Amino acid sequence: xxxxxxxxxxxxxxxxxxxxxxxxxxxxxxxxxxxxxxxxxxxxxxxxxxxxxxxxxxxxxxxxxxxxxxxxxxxxxxxxxxxxxxxxxxxxxxxxxxxxxxxxxxxxxxxxxxxxxxxxxxxxxxxxxxxxxxxxxxxxxxxxxxxxxxxxxxxxxxxxxxxxxx
Amino acid sequence: xxxxxxxxxxxxxxxxxxxxxxxxxxxxxxxxxxxxxxxxxxxxxxxxxxxxxxxxxxxxxxxxxxxxxxxxxxxxxxxxxxxxxxxxxxxxxxxxxxxxxxxxxxxxxxxxxxxxxxxxxxxxxxxxxxxxxxxxxxxxxxxxxxxxxxxxxxxxxxxxxxxxxx
DNA sequence: CTTAACCGATTGCATTTTGCAACTGGTTGC
DNA sequence: GCAACCAGTTGCAAAATGCAATCGGTTAAG
Numbered sequence: 001x002x003x004x005x006x007x008x009x010x011x012x013x014x015x016x017x018x019x020x021x022x023x024x025x026x027x028x029x030x031x032x033x034x035x036x037x038x039x040x041x042x043x044x045x046x047x048x049x050x051x052x053x054x055x056x057x058x059x060x061x062x063x064x065x066x067x068x069x070x071x072x073x074x075x076x077x078x079x080x081x082x083x084x085x086x087x088x089x090x091x092x093x094x095x096x097x098x099x100x101x102x103x104x105x106x107x108x109x110x111x112x113x114x115x116x117x118x119x120x121x122x123x124x125x126x127x128x129x130x131x132x133x134x135x136x137x138x139x140x141x142x143x144x145x146x147x148x149x150x151x152x153x154x155x156x157x158x159x160x161x162x163x164x165x166x
Numbered sequence: 167x168x169x170x171x172x173x174x175x176x177x178x179x180x181x182x183x184x185x186x187x188x189x190x191x192x193x194x195x196x197x198x199x200x201x202x203x204x205x206x207x208x209x210x211x212x213x214x215x216x217x218x219x220x221x222x223x224x225x226x227x228x229x230x231x232x233x234x235x236x237x238x239x240x241x242x243x244x245x246x247x248x249x250x251x252x253x254x255x256x257x258x259x260x261x262x263x264x265x266x267x268x269x270x271x272x273x274x275x276x277x278x279x280x281x282x283x284x285x286x287x288x289x290x291x292x293x294x295x296x297x298x299x300x301x302x303x304x305x306x307x308x309x310x311x312x313x314x315x316x317x318x319x320x321x322x323x324x325x326x327x328x329x330x331x332x
Numbered sequence: 333c334t335t336a337a338c339c340g341a342t343t344g345c346a347t348t349t350t351g352c353a354a355c356t357g358g359t360t361g362c
Numbered sequence: 363g364c365a366a367c368c369a370g371t372t373g374c375a376a377a378a379t380g381c382a383a384t385c386g387g388t389t390a391a392g
Contacts, residue, residue, distance in 0.1 A: 005272075006212070006213040006214070007212035007213050007274075007277065008272065008273050008274025008276075008277045008278070009194075009212055009213075009267075009273070009274075009277040010263070010264045010265075010266075010267030010268040010271065010273045010277065010278055010281040011190065011191065011194050011260055011263050011264050011267060011281075012191060012212065012213055012267075013267045013271040013272070013273060014263040014264070014266055014267035014271065015187060015190060015191065015263070016187075017267075017271065019185065019186070019187055019190070020185070020186075020187070020349095021181055021182075021185055021186070021350090022350095024177065024181060024185070025177065025178060025181065028175075028177050037368085037369085038368075038369050038370070039367080039368065039369075042369090046172070046173035046175055046178065047172040047173050047175075047178055048172070050350085050351055050352060050353090051352095051369085051370065051371085052350090052351080052352090052370085052371070052372085053349095053350070053351075054370090055369080055370055055371075058370095065270075075359075075360075075367095075368080076358085076359060076360090076368095077358070077359055077360085077367085077368045077369060077370095078359095078368065078369075079369075086270050089266060089269070089270075090266060092262045092265075092266075093259065093262040093263055093266060094177055096258045096259045096262050097176070097177050097180040097181070097259055098176045098177050098180070099176075099258075100176075100180055100255060100256060100258075100259060101175075101176030101177060101178075101179045101180035101183075102176040103255070104231075104252050104255075105176065105179040105180065105183065106171075106174065106179070107174050107175070107176045107179060108173075108174025108175075110174075111173065111174045111175040111176065112174070112176055115176040115177075123289070186378090187379085188379095203339085203340085204339075204340050204341075205338080205339065205340075208340090215380095216379085216380055216381060216382090217340085217341065217342085217381095218341085218342070218343085218379090218380080218381090219378095219379070219380075220341090221340080221341055221342075222378095222379095241339075241388075241389075242339095242387085242388060242389090243338085243339045243340060243341095243387070243388055243389085244339065244340075244388095245340075
Protein backbone atom coordinates (compact mmCIF):
# COMPACT_ATOMS: atom_id res chain seq x y z
CA UNK A 1 0.00 0.00 0.00
CA UNK A 2 2.68 2.51 -0.97
CA UNK A 3 1.58 6.08 -1.49
CA UNK A 4 3.37 6.47 -4.79
CA UNK A 5 0.89 7.40 -7.45
CA UNK A 6 0.98 5.49 -10.69
CA UNK A 7 -1.35 7.81 -12.56
CA UNK A 8 -4.13 10.32 -12.02
CA UNK A 9 -6.71 8.07 -13.62
CA UNK A 10 -9.73 7.71 -11.32
CA UNK A 11 -9.95 3.97 -11.88
CA UNK A 12 -6.27 3.54 -11.14
CA UNK A 13 -6.48 5.68 -8.03
CA UNK A 14 -9.48 3.74 -6.77
CA UNK A 15 -7.59 0.51 -7.32
CA UNK A 16 -4.61 1.83 -5.41
CA UNK A 17 -6.88 2.49 -2.44
CA UNK A 18 -9.21 -0.52 -2.41
CA UNK A 19 -7.85 -2.71 -5.19
CA UNK A 20 -6.41 -5.49 -3.12
CA UNK A 21 -7.79 -8.82 -2.03
CA UNK A 22 -9.09 -7.77 1.37
CA UNK A 23 -10.09 -4.10 1.71
CA UNK A 24 -13.43 -4.44 -0.01
CA UNK A 25 -14.22 -7.60 1.93
CA UNK A 26 -13.72 -5.69 5.16
CA UNK A 27 -16.03 -2.97 3.86
CA UNK A 28 -18.53 -5.61 2.81
CA UNK A 29 -18.61 -7.12 6.30
CA UNK A 30 -19.08 -3.70 7.84
CA UNK A 31 -21.95 -2.95 5.47
CA UNK A 32 -23.81 -6.22 5.19
CA UNK A 33 -22.66 -8.06 8.30
CA UNK A 34 -22.70 -5.05 10.57
CA UNK A 35 -19.29 -5.90 11.97
CA UNK A 36 -17.88 -2.98 13.92
CA UNK A 37 -15.14 -4.44 16.14
CA UNK A 38 -11.77 -5.87 15.27
CA UNK A 39 -12.65 -9.28 16.68
CA UNK A 40 -15.93 -9.45 14.78
CA UNK A 41 -14.23 -8.66 11.52
CA UNK A 42 -11.53 -11.19 12.31
CA UNK A 43 -13.59 -14.21 13.32
CA UNK A 44 -17.00 -13.77 11.73
CA UNK A 45 -15.73 -13.44 8.20
CA UNK A 46 -16.40 -16.13 5.62
CA UNK A 47 -12.89 -15.98 4.27
CA UNK A 48 -10.74 -15.98 7.39
CA UNK A 49 -8.55 -12.91 7.20
CA UNK A 50 -5.48 -13.04 9.41
CA UNK A 51 -5.06 -10.56 12.19
CA UNK A 52 -1.98 -8.78 10.87
CA UNK A 53 -3.60 -8.21 7.48
CA UNK A 54 -6.80 -6.98 9.08
CA UNK A 55 -4.87 -4.58 11.32
CA UNK A 56 -2.98 -3.28 8.31
CA UNK A 57 -6.10 -2.81 6.18
CA UNK A 58 -7.98 -1.03 8.93
CA UNK A 59 -5.02 1.30 9.33
CA UNK A 60 -4.97 2.05 5.62
CA UNK A 61 -8.73 2.53 5.35
CA UNK A 62 -8.53 4.84 8.35
CA UNK A 63 -5.75 6.87 6.76
CA UNK A 64 -7.75 7.09 3.54
CA UNK A 65 -10.81 8.44 5.29
CA UNK A 66 -12.97 5.48 4.36
CA UNK A 67 -13.61 4.43 7.94
CA UNK A 68 -13.24 6.04 11.36
CA UNK A 69 -12.44 4.56 14.73
CA UNK A 70 -13.68 5.58 18.12
CA UNK A 71 -13.38 4.05 21.54
CA UNK A 72 -16.18 1.85 22.73
CA UNK A 73 -17.51 3.48 25.90
CA UNK A 74 -18.63 0.08 27.19
CA UNK A 75 -15.21 -1.56 26.86
CA UNK A 76 -11.91 0.23 27.26
CA UNK A 77 -10.05 -1.91 24.77
CA UNK A 78 -12.65 -2.14 22.04
CA UNK A 79 -12.72 0.28 19.21
CA UNK A 80 -15.80 0.83 17.10
CA UNK A 81 -15.16 1.18 13.40
CA UNK A 82 -17.61 3.17 11.32
CA UNK A 83 -17.92 3.92 7.65
CA UNK A 84 -17.55 7.50 6.52
CA UNK A 85 -19.69 8.96 3.75
CA UNK A 86 -16.80 8.14 1.42
CA UNK A 87 -16.88 4.55 2.63
CA UNK A 88 -20.64 4.28 2.34
CA UNK A 89 -20.40 5.42 -1.25
CA UNK A 90 -18.37 2.34 -2.07
CA UNK A 91 -21.65 0.46 -1.98
CA UNK A 92 -22.43 0.85 -5.71
CA UNK A 93 -19.04 -0.68 -6.52
CA UNK A 94 -19.75 -3.62 -4.24
CA UNK A 95 -23.25 -3.96 -5.66
CA UNK A 96 -21.93 -4.10 -9.23
CA UNK A 97 -19.25 -6.58 -8.27
CA UNK A 98 -21.86 -8.69 -6.52
CA UNK A 99 -24.10 -8.61 -9.58
CA UNK A 100 -21.27 -9.55 -11.92
CA UNK A 101 -20.03 -12.32 -9.66
CA UNK A 102 -23.54 -13.64 -9.22
CA UNK A 103 -24.01 -13.81 -12.96
CA UNK A 104 -20.70 -15.36 -13.96
CA UNK A 105 -19.05 -17.13 -11.03
CA UNK A 106 -19.88 -20.24 -8.97
CA UNK A 107 -21.65 -18.41 -6.18
CA UNK A 108 -23.13 -20.46 -3.34
CA UNK A 109 -26.88 -20.25 -2.95
CA UNK A 110 -26.91 -18.78 0.54
CA UNK A 111 -24.28 -16.19 -0.18
CA UNK A 112 -25.75 -15.30 -3.54
CA UNK A 113 -29.24 -14.40 -2.39
CA UNK A 114 -28.24 -10.95 -1.19
CA UNK A 115 -26.52 -10.24 -4.51
CA UNK A 116 -29.66 -11.26 -6.37
CA UNK A 117 -31.97 -9.07 -4.32
CA UNK A 118 -29.59 -6.14 -4.47
CA UNK A 119 -29.24 -6.52 -8.22
CA UNK A 120 -32.99 -6.73 -8.73
CA UNK A 121 -33.52 -3.77 -6.44
CA UNK A 122 -31.20 -1.63 -8.54
CA UNK A 123 -29.80 1.82 -7.75
CA UNK A 124 -32.95 2.83 -5.93
CA UNK A 125 -32.54 0.06 -3.39
CA UNK A 126 -28.83 0.85 -3.11
CA UNK A 127 -29.64 4.45 -2.26
CA UNK A 128 -32.07 3.32 0.39
CA UNK A 129 -29.49 1.00 1.89
CA UNK A 130 -26.91 3.77 1.85
CA UNK A 131 -29.34 5.93 3.80
CA UNK A 132 -29.65 3.18 6.37
CA UNK A 133 -25.87 3.00 6.60
CA UNK A 134 -25.74 6.75 7.13
CA UNK A 135 -28.04 6.26 10.06
CA UNK A 136 -26.11 3.43 11.72
CA UNK A 137 -22.61 4.68 10.93
CA UNK A 138 -22.94 8.45 10.86
CA UNK A 139 -25.91 8.91 13.16
CA UNK A 140 -27.91 10.69 10.47
CA UNK A 141 -31.61 10.34 11.21
CA UNK A 142 -33.76 8.97 8.47
CA UNK A 143 -37.23 10.27 7.80
CA UNK A 144 -39.52 7.31 7.68
CA UNK A 145 -39.61 3.62 8.16
CA UNK A 146 -42.30 1.91 6.20
CA UNK A 147 -41.83 -1.77 6.67
CA UNK A 148 -38.54 -3.60 7.12
CA UNK A 149 -35.28 -1.93 6.09
CA UNK A 150 -33.18 -3.11 3.18
CA UNK A 151 -30.64 -4.50 5.62
CA UNK A 152 -33.35 -6.47 7.40
CA UNK A 153 -34.79 -7.76 4.16
CA UNK A 154 -31.38 -8.96 2.95
CA UNK A 155 -30.69 -10.63 6.27
CA UNK A 156 -34.12 -12.29 6.37
CA UNK A 157 -33.69 -13.62 2.84
CA UNK A 158 -30.27 -15.00 3.74
CA UNK A 159 -31.55 -16.76 6.83
CA UNK A 160 -34.46 -18.20 4.92
CA UNK A 161 -32.11 -19.83 2.41
CA UNK A 162 -29.89 -21.17 5.19
CA UNK A 163 -32.91 -22.64 6.98
CA UNK A 164 -34.21 -24.21 3.78
CA UNK A 165 -30.89 -25.85 2.97
CA UNK A 166 -30.77 -27.68 6.29
CA UNK B 167 -3.68 -16.03 -8.81
CA UNK B 168 -4.32 -19.34 -7.09
CA UNK B 169 -7.54 -21.08 -7.93
CA UNK B 170 -8.36 -21.98 -4.35
CA UNK B 171 -11.75 -20.57 -3.44
CA UNK B 172 -12.00 -18.65 -0.22
CA UNK B 173 -15.78 -18.47 -0.16
CA UNK B 174 -18.81 -18.61 -2.44
CA UNK B 175 -19.64 -14.96 -1.85
CA UNK B 176 -20.11 -13.17 -5.18
CA UNK B 177 -18.05 -10.18 -4.08
CA UNK B 178 -15.24 -12.40 -2.88
CA UNK B 179 -15.30 -14.45 -6.08
CA UNK B 180 -15.21 -11.31 -8.21
CA UNK B 181 -12.25 -10.06 -6.22
CA UNK B 182 -10.44 -13.34 -6.71
CA UNK B 183 -10.81 -12.92 -10.45
CA UNK B 184 -10.20 -9.19 -10.99
CA UNK B 185 -9.27 -7.93 -7.53
CA UNK B 186 -5.61 -7.26 -8.12
CA UNK B 187 -3.72 -4.14 -9.06
CA UNK B 188 -3.61 -4.71 -12.81
CA UNK B 189 -6.44 -6.79 -14.27
CA UNK B 190 -9.03 -4.03 -14.30
CA UNK B 191 -6.51 -1.59 -15.74
CA UNK B 192 -5.94 -3.92 -18.65
CA UNK B 193 -9.70 -4.16 -19.15
CA UNK B 194 -9.96 -0.38 -18.91
CA UNK B 195 -7.37 0.09 -21.65
CA UNK B 196 -9.14 -2.41 -23.86
CA UNK B 197 -12.46 -0.63 -23.33
CA UNK B 198 -11.58 3.03 -23.33
CA UNK B 199 -8.23 3.04 -25.09
CA UNK B 200 -9.14 0.43 -27.66
CA UNK B 201 -5.89 -1.45 -27.09
CA UNK B 202 -6.04 -4.86 -28.65
CA UNK B 203 -2.42 -6.02 -29.00
CA UNK B 204 0.12 -6.99 -26.38
CA UNK B 205 2.47 -4.18 -27.35
CA UNK B 206 -0.26 -1.56 -27.23
CA UNK B 207 -1.31 -2.64 -23.77
CA UNK B 208 2.33 -2.69 -22.70
CA UNK B 209 3.54 0.67 -23.94
CA UNK B 210 0.47 2.87 -24.27
CA UNK B 211 -0.65 2.49 -20.70
CA UNK B 212 -0.49 5.39 -18.27
CA UNK B 213 0.83 3.25 -15.48
CA UNK B 214 3.60 1.27 -17.17
CA UNK B 215 2.80 -2.37 -16.58
CA UNK B 216 5.75 -4.71 -17.01
CA UNK B 217 5.69 -7.33 -19.69
CA UNK B 218 5.75 -10.40 -17.46
CA UNK B 219 2.84 -9.11 -15.40
CA UNK B 220 0.89 -8.24 -18.52
CA UNK B 221 1.51 -11.68 -20.01
CA UNK B 222 0.38 -13.30 -16.79
CA UNK B 223 -2.79 -11.20 -16.51
CA UNK B 224 -3.77 -11.80 -20.11
CA UNK B 225 -3.34 -15.52 -19.51
CA UNK B 226 -5.55 -15.39 -16.43
CA UNK B 227 -8.22 -13.24 -18.06
CA UNK B 228 -8.21 -15.64 -20.99
CA UNK B 229 -8.63 -18.64 -18.70
CA UNK B 230 -11.48 -16.87 -16.91
CA UNK B 231 -13.36 -16.21 -20.13
CA UNK B 232 -13.14 -12.45 -19.77
CA UNK B 233 -11.15 -11.95 -22.95
CA UNK B 234 -10.36 -14.03 -26.03
CA UNK B 235 -7.33 -14.11 -28.25
CA UNK B 236 -7.12 -14.68 -31.97
CA UNK B 237 -4.32 -14.42 -34.47
CA UNK B 238 -3.98 -11.20 -36.36
CA UNK B 239 -4.33 -12.10 -40.05
CA UNK B 240 -2.15 -9.11 -40.98
CA UNK B 241 0.77 -10.09 -38.78
CA UNK B 242 1.74 -13.65 -37.95
CA UNK B 243 3.07 -12.81 -34.52
CA UNK B 244 0.39 -10.47 -33.32
CA UNK B 245 -2.58 -11.64 -31.41
CA UNK B 246 -5.78 -9.65 -31.14
CA UNK B 247 -7.36 -9.62 -27.75
CA UNK B 248 -11.10 -9.07 -27.50
CA UNK B 249 -13.51 -8.70 -24.63
CA UNK B 250 -16.16 -11.36 -24.19
CA UNK B 251 -19.68 -10.51 -23.09
CA UNK B 252 -18.54 -11.34 -19.59
CA UNK B 253 -15.67 -8.89 -19.94
CA UNK B 254 -17.87 -6.18 -21.42
CA UNK B 255 -20.17 -6.48 -18.44
CA UNK B 256 -17.34 -5.40 -16.18
CA UNK B 257 -18.02 -1.89 -17.45
CA UNK B 258 -20.49 -0.96 -14.69
CA UNK B 259 -17.89 -1.89 -12.08
CA UNK B 260 -15.30 0.30 -13.82
CA UNK B 261 -17.82 3.10 -14.18
CA UNK B 262 -18.64 3.03 -10.47
CA UNK B 263 -14.97 2.91 -9.55
CA UNK B 264 -14.31 5.83 -11.88
CA UNK B 265 -17.15 7.82 -10.32
CA UNK B 266 -15.97 7.11 -6.79
CA UNK B 267 -12.35 7.91 -7.60
CA UNK B 268 -13.37 11.08 -9.39
CA UNK B 269 -15.30 12.23 -6.36
CA UNK B 270 -12.81 11.39 -3.65
CA UNK B 271 -9.30 11.05 -5.03
CA UNK B 272 -6.79 13.47 -6.59
CA UNK B 273 -7.71 12.75 -10.19
CA UNK B 274 -5.90 14.66 -12.92
CA UNK B 275 -8.08 16.88 -15.08
CA UNK B 276 -7.40 15.16 -18.37
CA UNK B 277 -7.88 11.67 -17.01
CA UNK B 278 -10.93 12.63 -15.00
CA UNK B 279 -13.02 14.04 -17.80
CA UNK B 280 -14.10 10.62 -19.03
CA UNK B 281 -15.14 9.62 -15.52
CA UNK B 282 -17.20 12.77 -15.20
CA UNK B 283 -19.03 12.27 -18.48
CA UNK B 284 -19.61 8.61 -17.78
CA UNK B 285 -20.91 9.37 -14.32
CA UNK B 286 -23.24 12.07 -15.61
CA UNK B 287 -24.42 9.82 -18.40
CA UNK B 288 -25.44 7.13 -15.92
CA UNK B 289 -26.47 3.54 -16.60
CA UNK B 290 -28.14 4.51 -19.86
CA UNK B 291 -24.87 5.78 -21.29
CA UNK B 292 -23.07 2.71 -19.95
CA UNK B 293 -25.50 0.45 -21.75
CA UNK B 294 -24.94 2.34 -24.96
CA UNK B 295 -21.20 2.06 -24.59
CA UNK B 296 -21.49 -1.64 -23.87
CA UNK B 297 -23.42 -2.01 -27.10
CA UNK B 298 -20.60 -0.30 -28.92
CA UNK B 299 -18.12 -2.66 -27.31
CA UNK B 300 -20.25 -5.60 -28.42
CA UNK B 301 -19.89 -4.31 -31.92
CA UNK B 302 -16.13 -3.82 -31.90
CA UNK B 303 -15.24 -6.87 -29.82
CA UNK B 304 -17.93 -9.40 -30.64
CA UNK B 305 -18.91 -8.26 -34.11
CA UNK B 306 -22.52 -7.74 -33.07
CA UNK B 307 -24.13 -5.23 -35.40
CA UNK B 308 -25.82 -2.29 -33.78
CA UNK B 309 -29.06 -0.86 -35.03
CA UNK B 310 -28.59 2.84 -35.29
CA UNK B 311 -26.00 5.50 -35.20
CA UNK B 312 -27.37 8.91 -34.46
CA UNK B 313 -24.45 11.20 -33.94
CA UNK B 314 -21.09 10.33 -32.45
CA UNK B 315 -20.73 7.20 -30.35
CA UNK B 316 -20.09 7.26 -26.63
CA UNK B 317 -16.52 6.15 -27.26
CA UNK B 318 -16.02 9.01 -29.69
CA UNK B 319 -17.55 11.51 -27.33
CA UNK B 320 -15.32 10.40 -24.47
CA UNK B 321 -12.25 10.54 -26.66
CA UNK B 322 -13.14 13.97 -28.04
CA UNK B 323 -13.68 15.35 -24.55
CA UNK B 324 -10.34 13.95 -23.45
CA UNK B 325 -8.49 15.49 -26.36
CA UNK B 326 -10.17 18.81 -25.81
CA UNK B 327 -8.90 18.95 -22.24
CA UNK B 328 -5.41 17.95 -23.33
CA UNK B 329 -5.39 20.66 -25.99
CA UNK B 330 -6.63 23.26 -23.55
CA UNK B 331 -3.99 22.46 -20.96
CA UNK B 332 -1.13 23.08 -23.40
C1' DC C 333 18.80 -10.23 -49.61
C1' DT C 334 20.32 -8.06 -45.79
C1' DT C 335 19.40 -5.94 -41.75
C1' DA C 336 17.33 -3.09 -38.30
C1' DA C 337 13.15 -2.46 -35.99
C1' DC C 338 9.36 -4.74 -34.05
C1' DC C 339 6.59 -8.69 -32.16
C1' DG C 340 4.70 -11.45 -28.07
C1' DA C 341 6.40 -13.19 -24.66
C1' DT C 342 10.12 -15.55 -21.06
C1' DT C 343 13.93 -15.63 -17.70
C1' DG C 344 16.58 -14.45 -13.57
C1' DC C 345 16.74 -11.92 -9.69
C1' DA C 346 15.74 -8.38 -6.04
C1' DT C 347 12.05 -6.38 -3.48
C1' DT C 348 7.56 -6.26 -1.57
C1' DT C 349 3.38 -8.27 0.00
C1' DT C 350 0.92 -11.94 2.00
C1' DG C 351 -0.19 -15.73 5.20
C1' DC C 352 0.35 -18.31 9.38
C1' DA C 353 1.09 -19.04 14.15
C1' DA C 354 2.55 -17.62 18.28
C1' DC C 355 2.54 -14.08 21.41
C1' DT C 356 2.02 -9.35 24.03
C1' DG C 357 0.17 -6.26 27.28
C1' DG C 358 -3.93 -5.11 28.86
C1' DT C 359 -9.30 -5.57 30.27
C1' DT C 360 -13.45 -7.81 31.75
C1' DG C 361 -16.57 -10.95 34.01
C1' DC C 362 -17.15 -14.68 37.05
C1' DG D 363 -7.77 -13.75 41.42
C1' DC D 364 -8.12 -16.07 37.37
C1' DA D 365 -9.81 -17.57 32.94
C1' DA D 366 -11.62 -15.69 28.94
C1' DC D 367 -11.47 -12.00 25.93
C1' DC D 368 -9.52 -7.80 23.56
C1' DA D 369 -6.86 -5.26 19.84
C1' DG D 370 -3.30 -5.70 17.87
C1' DT D 371 2.28 -7.10 17.09
C1' DT D 372 6.19 -10.04 15.92
C1' DG D 373 8.97 -13.40 13.37
C1' DC D 374 9.39 -15.96 9.59
C1' DA D 375 8.27 -18.60 5.29
C1' DA D 376 5.97 -18.37 0.90
C1' DA D 377 4.08 -16.02 -2.87
C1' DA D 378 3.42 -12.04 -5.82
C1' DT D 379 5.38 -8.09 -7.98
C1' DG D 380 8.72 -5.16 -10.50
C1' DC D 381 12.69 -4.53 -13.38
C1' DA D 382 15.94 -5.31 -16.94
C1' DA D 383 17.79 -8.21 -20.13
C1' DT D 384 16.84 -11.48 -23.46
C1' DC D 385 14.77 -14.94 -26.90
C1' DG D 386 13.27 -16.73 -31.26
C1' DG D 387 10.67 -15.27 -34.76
C1' DT D 388 8.37 -11.56 -38.23
C1' DT D 389 8.14 -7.57 -40.88
C1' DA D 390 9.48 -3.56 -43.51
C1' DA D 391 13.01 -0.63 -45.51
C1' DG D 392 16.98 -0.15 -48.45
